[in-house]
Amino acid sequence: MLRIPLDAGGEQxxxxxxxxxxxxxxxxxxxxxxxxAEKIAVGEGTEVYIDDRDGKLNITKAALN
Numbered sequence: 889m890l891r892i893p894l895d896a897g898g899e900q901x902x903x904x905x906x907x908x909x910x911x912x913x914x915x916x917x918x919x920x921x922x923x924x925a926e927k928i929a930v931g932e933g934t935e936v937y938i939d940d941r942d943g944k945l946n947i948t949k950a951a952l953n
Contacts, residue, residue: 890918890947892938904940918945 898916
């Protein structure tokens with residue numbers, strides 16, 4: 889699942905994923921199916937970039953330094 893702080897963009901992203909997300913305290917929580925997590929190679933603790941380009945929720949794995 890993704891946990892996105894509301895004050896760090898979660899409030900805006902909420903509009904593009906309102907049917908699958910929920911608010912938990914100060915976070916927007918978006919569940920990610922196992923098949924999708926495998927496809928984009930993310931797991932617990934993986935940092936990702938999230939945006940609402942083209943009106944869709946886009947998830948991109950952050951580059952490792």
